[in-house]
Amino acid sequence: xxxxxxxxxxxxxxxxxxxxxxxxxxxxxxxxxxxxxxxxxxxxxxxxxxxxxxxxxxxxxxxxxxxxxxxxxxxxxxxxxxxxxxxxxxxxxxxxxxxxxxxxxxxxxxxxxxxxxxxxxxxxxxxxxxxxxxxxxxxxxxxxxxxxxxxxxxxxxxxxxxxxxxxxxxxxxxxxxxxxxxxxxxxxxxxxx
Amino acid sequence: xxxxxxxxxxxxxxxxxxxxxxxxxxxxxxxxxxxxxxxxxxxxxxxxxxxxxxxxxxxxxxxxxxxxxxxxxxxxxxxxxxxxxxxxxxxxxxxxxxxxxxxxxxxxxxxxxxxxxxxxxxxxxxxxxxxxxxxxxxxxxxxxxxxxxxxxxxxxxxxxxxxxxxxxxxxxxxxxxxxx
Numbered sequence: 001x002x003x004x005x006x007x008x009x010x011x012x013x014x015x016x017x018x019x020x021x022x023x024x025x026x027x028x029x030x031x032x033x034x035x036x037x038x039x040x041x042x043x044x045x046x047x048x049x050x051x052x053x054x055x056x057x058x059x060x061x062x063x064x065x066x067x068x069x070x071x072x073x074x075x076x077x078x079x080x081x082x083x084x085x086x087x088x089x090x091x092x093x094x095x096x097x098x099x100x101x102x103x104x105x106x107x108x109x110x111x112x113x114x115x116x117x118x119x120x121x122x123x124x125x126x127x128x129x130x131x132x133x134x135x136x137x138x139x140x141x142x143x144x145x146x147x148x149x150x151x152x153x154x155x156x157x158x159x160x161x162x163x164x165x166x167x168x169x170x171x172x173x174x175x176x177x178x179x180x181x182x183x184x185x186x187x188x189x190x191x192x193x
Numbered sequence: 194x195x196x197x198x199x200x201x202x203x204x205x206x207x208x209x210x211x212x213x214x215x216x217x218x219x220x221x222x223x224x225x226x227x228x229x230x231x232x233x234x235x236x237x238x239x240x241x242x243x244x245x246x247x248x249x250x251x252x253x254x255x256x257x258x259x260x261x262x263x264x265x266x267x268x269x270x271x272x273x274x275x276x277x278x279x280x281x282x283x284x285x286x287x288x289x290x291x292x293x294x295x296x297x298x299x300x301x302x303x304x305x306x307x308x309x310x311x312x313x314x315x316x317x318x319x320x321x322x323x324x325x326x327x328x329x330x331x332x333x334x335x336x337x338x339x340x341x342x343x344x345x346x347x348x349x350x351x352x353x354x355x356x357x358x359x360x361x362x363x364x365x366x367x368x369x370x371x372x373x
Contacts, residue, residue, distance in 0.1 A: 002346050005331075009252040009294075016261035025258050033254035037247035041239050044336075048235035054213050056231025057224060061217035101205060112238055112340045119341040127345040128338060136337055136349055140328045141356040146199060147325030153304050154321060159312035165321040171367045172326035176360030183355045187348040 044108070051109030055091070064090030078138070078181065081121075082131045088117035092135060099142040111139060123193065130188050137180040143173045238340050245339030249331060253294050262287055282365060284316050288323055293330035293357045300324065318372050322364045327357055 017026045058064050068089035075092060082088060091114035098107035114135060122129040147169050154162035217224050256262070266286050273283055288306060291299040303324040310316040330353035338346060 002350060005350065006248070006252050009256040013252070013256035013259040013261050016264050017255075017259035019264075020260045022260060025260075026255055029254045029258040030251050033250040034247045036254070037250045038243055040246055040250075041243035044239040044242065045236050048239045049232035050235070052235025052238070053228040053230075053232035054209065056227050056234070057217040057222060058213050060222040060227050061213070061220045063213065063216065101201060103205065106206065108336065109235060111337060115337050115341045116238075119343075124345075125341075126343060128343050128347050128349055132338075132343070133347060133349045133352060136334060137352045137356060139337070140330045140333050140353050141360065142328065144325065147321075149300065150303070150321050150325045153300075153307055154312040154317075157307050157312040157317075159317075161313070165318055165325065168318070168322040168364065168367045168371055169325035172322055172360050172364040175363030176327060176356045179359035180352060180356035184352045187352060191348060 047105045048109045048112070051106055052113065055094075055109060055113050059087065059090075064094075066090075067093050078134055079131050081129065082118065083121060086117055086121065088114050088121075088131075091117055096138065096142060099139065100145055102144050102146055102148050107139075111135075130191065130193070134181075134184050134188070137184040138177070141173065141176040141180040143170065143177060145170070241342065242336050242339040245335050249335040253298075253331065257291070257295060257298055262290060265290060281315050282319075284310070285319055285323065288320055289361050292323060292327050292361075293354060296329040296332055299329065315368070315372065319364060319368045322368050323361065326364055327360045330354060330357055 013029075014023075014026050017023050055064070064087055068087070071093040072084075072089035075089070079092075091110050095107050095110035095114055098104075098110055115132060118129060118132050118135065119125065122132070146166065150165070150169075151162050154165070214224050214228070217227070266283075269286055270283055273286075274280070284306065288299060288302045291302050303320040306320040307317045310320075312318075312321070330350075334346060334349055334353060338344075338349075
């Protein structure tokens, strides 16, 4: 699937550029994108360092276990493959909470911690486990209570009611999330392990 | 409600930075060493993600910059016209395609739509709702799977894209219904 998407994006892009007489754009875009990848990675280093450091403290102090004990059972029906005592539970809960509050840069490190914990139980380390896919389905469709960036853009564009889209946004995210859970459940039944 | 959430967002990070180390110290965890250990792990993870990011961003960027997006819009426009859909919806096709691919790209497109049509127009409200209600699926998959070196995504892309489509349909429906 990913291979197909990759080749389609790349080839359609190059053919389109050739057709519109913009072939030079391809070289520039490709090189810029490579640079952007490294820049994004470097930006992540600082944020990840900070949050993974705090996360380790929370883990050693038993906070992650406590969170997992309290909130884990709520999520348990969605992750039937995940072991009871796994540290992934706490990280998953913290990731979803950070997403809901709109703390994007705190959400990523918690999410990656969850992935690492789930990877420990993955029988095929090169292949995504079902729990991981469920987690990412939740993560990409996750509810944000206040879409702060877009409200900011609406304010600067002179909106009479910049926050009026919070309700519609919440509704749309809820639909996406319910759909993600349902579709994941259907695929999960067709893909054992 | 809005006020409460905003306040929580402002206070949560300082509160975590205050409470977690303090509690860990009280539990006699060697806090500084533990923090550094975790930070090292985070640092290494970020480095591991870079090759995956480069791979994904190169394909996406070439596609976005090449003018392929306009070609896709040109192909889709008559299809939508045929179904007799609200022609204003056509303006958000580029945003719908961009949303799962590129976070900064989608933000650029939605900012432009909000400025061109006005934040309180149908297109402006729809673009705002779409922008806020979904995440950059491909970026999330690349970063999260990249961090644990997973190369076979299985049905993850399908689930993510179907959920994005559902979010798009729901956005159009609710914005039409609420703001007409």
